[in-house]
Amino acid sequence: MSEGLIGARVTRTEDPRLLTGRATFLDDVRAPGMLEAALLRSTLPHARVVRVDTAAAAAHPGVFAVLTGADVKAAVVAPQPVVWRPDPDAPLPVGHPLAVDVVRYPGQGVAAVAAVDRATAEDAVELIEVEYEPLPAVTTLEQALAPGAPRLHEDLPDNVGARAVVEKGDVEAAFARADVVLRESFRFSRQTAAPLETRGVVATWDPVTSRLDLWLSTQAPELVRELMGEVLGLPVGRIRVRTPDVGGGFGAKFDFYGEEVVAAVLSRATGRPVKLVEDRRESFVASSHSREQRIEVELAARADGTITGLRGTVHGVLGGVLGSVGLSPCWTTAATMTGPYDIPAYRMDVVGVLTNKSPYGSYRGYGLPKANFVHEHMVEALARRLGVDAHAVRRRNFIRPSAFPYASPVFVYDTGRYEECLDLCLRAVARAGWPAFASSARERGEAVGIGYSFHTEVSGFGPSRIINQGGMRHSGFDEEVVRIDSTGHVTVHTGQSAMGQGVHTALAQVAAQTLGVPLDHVTVISGDTDSCPYTGYGTGASRAAAVGGAALLTAATRLRAKVLRIAGHLLEVSPDDLVVADGVISVRGAPGATLSLARVGDAAYRRLDGALPEGEAPSLEEREVYDPVNVTTSCGCTAALVSVDVETGVVTPLGHLIAHDCGTVINPLIVDGQLHGGAAQGIGGALFEQLAYGPSGEALTRSFTDYLVPTAVEVPPFAVEHMSTPAEHVPGGFKGMGEAGVVGAGAAIAHAVEDALSAHGVTITSLPITPPALLAAIREGAGR
Numbered sequence: 001m002s003e004g005l006i007g008a009r010v011t012r013t014e015d016p017r018l019l020t021g022r023a024t025f026l027d028d029v030r031a032p033g034m035l036e037a038a039l040l041r042s043t044l045p046h047a048r049v050v051r052v053d054t055a056a057a058a059a060h061p062g063v064f065a066v067l068t069g070a071d072v073k074a075a076v077v078a079p080q081p082v083v084w085r086p087d088p089d090a091p092l093p094v095g096h097p098l099a100v101d102v103v104r105y106p107g108q109g110v111a112a113v114a115a116v117d118r119a120t121a122e123d124a125v126e127l128i129e130v131e132y133e134p135l136p137a138v139t140t141l142e143q144a145l146a147p148g149a150p151r152l153h154e155d156l157p158d159n160v161g162a163r164a165v166v167e168k169g170d171v172e173a174a175f176a177r178a179d180v181v182l183r184e185s186f187r188f189s190r191q192t193a194a195p196l197e198t199r200g201v202v203a204t205w206d207p208v209t210s211r212l213d214l215w216l217s218t219q220a221p222e223l224v225r226e227l228m229g230e231v232l233g234l235p236v237g238r239i240r241v242r243t244p245d246v247g248g249g250f251g252a253k254f255d256f257y258g259e260e261v262v263a264a265v266l267s268r269a270t271g272r273p274v275k276l277v278e279d280r281r282e283s284f285v286a287s288s289h290s291r292e293q294r295i296e297v298e299l300a301a302r303a304d305g306t307i308t309g310l311r312g313t314v315h316g317v318l319g320g321v322l323g324s325v326g327l328s329p330c331w332t333t334a335a336t337m338t339g340p341y342d343i344p345a346y347r348m349d350v351v352g353v354l355t356n357k358s359p360y361g362s363y364r365g366y367g368l369p370k371a372n373f374v375h376e377h378m379v380e381a382l383a384r385r386l387g388v389d390a391h392a393v394r395r396r397n398f399i400r401p402s403a404f405p406y407a408s409p410v411f412v413y414d415t416g417r418y419e420e421c422l423d424l425c426l427r428a429v430a431r432a433g434w435p436a437f438a439s440s441a442r443e444r445g446e447a448v449g450i451g452y453s454f455h456t457e458v459s460g461f462g463p464s465r466i467i468n469q470g471g472m473r474h475s476g477f478d479e480e481v482v483r484i485d486s487t488g489h490v491t492v493h494t495g496q497s498a499m500g501q502g503v504h505t506a507l508a509q510v511a512a513q514t515l516g517v518p519l520d521h522v523t524v525i526s527g528d529t530d531s532c533p534y535t536g537y538g539t540g541a542s543r544a545a546a547v548g549g550a551a552l553l554t555a556a557t558r559l560r561a562k563v564l565r566i567a568g569h570l571l572e573v574s575p576d577d578l579v580v581a582d583g584v585i586s587v588r589g590a591p592g593a594t595l596s597l598a599r600v601g602d603a604a605y606r607r608l609d610g611a612l613p614e615g616e617a618p619s620l621e622e623r624e625v626y627d628p629v630n631v632t633t634s635c636g637c638t639a640a641l642v643s644v645d646v647e648t649g650v651v652t653p654l655g656h657l658i659a660h661d662c663g664t665v666i667n668p669l670i671v672d673g674q675l676h677g678g679a680a681q682g683i684g685g686a687l688f689e690q691l692a693y694g695p696s697g698e699a700l701t702r703s704f705t706d707y708l709v710p711t712a713v714e715v716p717p718f719a720v721e722h723m724s725t726p727a728e729h730v731p732g733g734f735k736g737m738g739e740a741g742v743v744g745a746g747a748a749i750a751h752a753v754e755d756a757l758s759a760h761g762v763t764i765t766s767l768p769i770t771p772p773a774l775l776a777a778i779r780e781g782a783g784r
């Protein structure tokens with residue numbers, strides 16, 4: 001059945017391949033004559049590179065090339081690009097594909113070897129001699145900002161790598177008139193996306209055609225192509241980027257890295273394809289780090305609980321050089337910190353501080369989880385101060401349904417029914433029996449609590465205008481192509497990337513319903529810049545459904561009209577009298593008169609003589625370039641049930657429930673899975689994950705025994721409730737949601753812990769809530 005496919009709980013068409021070992025991941029790609037590369041990475045956090053001696057490595061049997069940072073620099077025409085560049089003329093602390101003169105974080109690449117295989121390349125790496133002159137390392141925000149701190153970039157006056165301000169309304173006046181002012185300081189640890197499949201590239205330079213062919217595990221093939229062109233000085237048409245199956249991206253594979261440039265330069269140097277895949281240990285220092293921030297805020301409110309102002313500073317603890325998305329994740333924290341609330345006056349300074357750590361970049365949720373933690377903490381703190389229920393404060397400050405479109409400090413929110421979403425969550429929690437369970441546990445002396453958070457997810461990015469205004473130098477439009485072939489089969493060519501989120505299934509559902517064909521008559525092709533349409537943004541910011549899906553819907557609607565025009569001509573009836581379902585076109589009210597889509601395909605491609613109406617072009621293909629007029633704003637209310645062992649400080653999640661609204665849902669099964677996966681990552685950030693650095697700045701996190709991601713044992717049962725407030729400006733009404741699960745999890749868990757420990761007066765203002773941190777908070781609560 002094609003009717004009703006949008007909204008159907010269809011199992012993912014991607015899964016049989018993935019689950020039966022038929023997927024091709026980057027490391028499965030083997031090009032003829034391919035070499036494998038390895039990098040020498042600095043173990044020091046900060047040092048001058050005095051001398052790199054590559055002679056012994058170059059002489060090692062099986063080695064084809066050894067490159068230093070200076071060699072790579074000489075082979076490119078630009079340093080590592082930063083797409084976040086609000087002021088193109090402002091100097092930014094950018095890096096090079098391999099360090100030149102100075103290393104600024106442990107793990108930074110210093111030299112690269114291409115050899116017959118990875119083991120030989122690693123052996124040769126050990127033969128490279130580097131003379132370093134160690135420099136004082138700066139690994140904390142406080143050290144970096146201290147007067148007289150060692151400077152990471154001599155051409156900058158201090159260690160501030162970038163700044164931004166987000167503001168709206170008269171903040172001073174709001175605070176002058178406030179009945180209540182609350183202040184708080186928050187700290188969030190460093191995390192990384194840690195996808196199961198680490199990053200990797202196979203680069204092949206063709207000296208005859210001067211073309212670069214890249215296989216890359218990326219979420220943004222077109223963006224890579226643009227940036228690669230910029231660095232190598234190549235026209236983008238000379239670069240092809242192909243993406244094999246991606247074993248999780250989670251934002252880390254959105255960013256642009258030096259390794260892909262190094263592989264390309266090695267291929268050019270050796271005349272052979274070169275593969276470079278990071279191992280797990282490298283992944284912890286070479287894939288973007290994220291989340292580490294210190295945030296200070298003040299909230300102004302009236303005695304009745306109306307929030308009138310919010311101000312403060314977001315300090316992003318950046319790395320030694322800017323990552324490709326620059327300050328943008330920290331800016332996004334500031335840009336979304338008013339969340340679902342109508343706060344008339346707002347000012348947030350954003351300060352990106354350089355430290356001798358890995359570059360800061362994308363991770364699912366971007367800046368939103370921190371923004372959510374802050375606004376939800378402040379709402380609960382205001383409720384405590386006023387002696388009222390936190391949900392009463394939420395309800396008082398929610399943006400009303402009648403207030404949409406609503407201008408938040410940066411984004412215009414499209415639609416939302418926040419109070420209904422909160423009620424949906426509360427009803428589900430009551431139905432699940434959590435309040436009764438928690439109170440009987442407490443009667444037994446157990447510390448069990450329930451916590452809530454309400455989030456908005458600004459998603460479905462573009463339009464291009466807003467992307468550019470936010471300082472990003474790339475577009476926000478999508479192009480989708482849909483074709484019916486001569487046998488009536490449908491192929492969708494999308495610029496969106498599949499990285500495990502089920503986008504092929506969802507796009508197939510949109511195409512199948514719109515064109516009236518069964519789902520298995522649709523093939524979705526992605527991940528090849530030579531054959532797929534341009535999507536300069538790529539897949540990130542939860543945009544595949546709201547931008548790609550909407551573009552496809554429009555293209556498929558036009559294609560369906562063409563199909564019906566041709567069918568009408570063949571059946572000698574008006575196209576208005578035709579319906580199409582399950583690949584068969586029939587005349588309304590005359591069930592006998594039918595025509596298959598294959599027959600129309602045949603007419604459009606093969607039997608053109610008289611088969612097409614006058615003036616109708618052959619072939620059945622439509623493309624749509626869609627630059628949305630706005631972002632989409634989905635929302636959700638998360639409830640967490642936890643128990644706390646007050647002796648050990650261990651928090652055990654017992655239940656996790658999300659009431660969610662992402663407009664028209666294409667596939668509720670996928671959306672549920674996305675919420676579960678995001679929530680699992682949110683639980684990781686709330687309780688376990690942190691990248692550690694030692695006192696001298698050494699990177700301590702080397703494996704999953706150091707970096708604890710939640711496993712099936714740690715995640716509780718999940719439940720999801722749906723409601724739907726379609727995005728009115730988006731064809732189809734879809735809103736993005738791929739990051740929602742992670743956004744609200746931290747705050748909900750923190751509030752559940754606070755609730756469980758209400759007798760101990762614990763408040764949580766930093767993540768993760770590790771056992772030692774929680775025991776300290778319990779002691780501190782007892783001391784108050």
Ligand code: MCN
Pocket residue numbers: 248249250251363364365459499500501502503504506507539540541542543544545546662663664665666667668670671674677734735736737738739
């Ligand atoms: N969907 C839907 N109906 C909607 C909205 C979405 O059925 N109204 C479906 C979509 O079709 C898609 C999924 O839900 O299959 C997520 O859609 P969307 O919100 O459009 O997000 P994207 O497809 O753009 O995915 C990106 C988003 C981000 S930014 C990260 S990071 C992320 C994520 O989603 N990384 C993931 N989910 C991931 N899931 C997996 N398994 N692996 C990753 O790397």
